[in-house]
Amino acid sequence: KAGVTQTPRYLIKTRGQQVTLSCSPISGHRSVSWYQQTPGQGLQFLFEYFSETQRNKGNFPGRFSGRQFSNSRSEMNVSTLELGDSALYLCASSSTGSDSYEQYFGPGTRLTVT
């Protein structure tokens, strides 16, 4: 099976702009989670989508949003970018079987805000 793919891999944006990141899960996986990884805060959970519905949400401001499509592909959007949003954004997918708590990660999108 193909793994989790994320596009783009690298992105440079200016403060105040908005950005959309994309994630394609492993075929058959219906859950997609997003994480922000920074040196200072480590891995922080943003949100999880399952069957096009947000199922769990982390403690991030409303500038961070996401959605999931009927084919399980997911996008996350960050509006009004701040310098502190510079991070590696990781997407992870899970199946709905007994190992649904095991997550498979994509390579990430490195976002730099200048």
Place this chain on the structure above:
Amino acid sequence: AQSVTQLGSHVSVSEGALVLLRCNYSSSVPPYLFWYVQYPNQGLQLLLKYTTGATLVKGINGFEAEFKKSETSFHLTKPSAHMSDAAEYFCAVSGASGGSYIPTFGRGTSLIVHP
């Protein structure tokens, strides 16, 4: 509620030496425990997991971990370090708390392997 503590942000070993990365967890429900590895500019890759059953879990690349409920620990070991093991390692805990299996990750331990 659940949490993970990884002792030591950096661990340095010589090639061929024992690798020991420490992880302690806190969970209000029976935990599922994971170790992930992250190489530079890559995502996280699952090394091994404990869900139920045998408490000694073997993973990829010669790593193993032992679930010790009494000590709330899940330490990662490898008998002989290779240069290719140099990476960031993350311990994670998950459990059916409030219907959510979202894992909580530790802050990570950077493994440095000296020739």
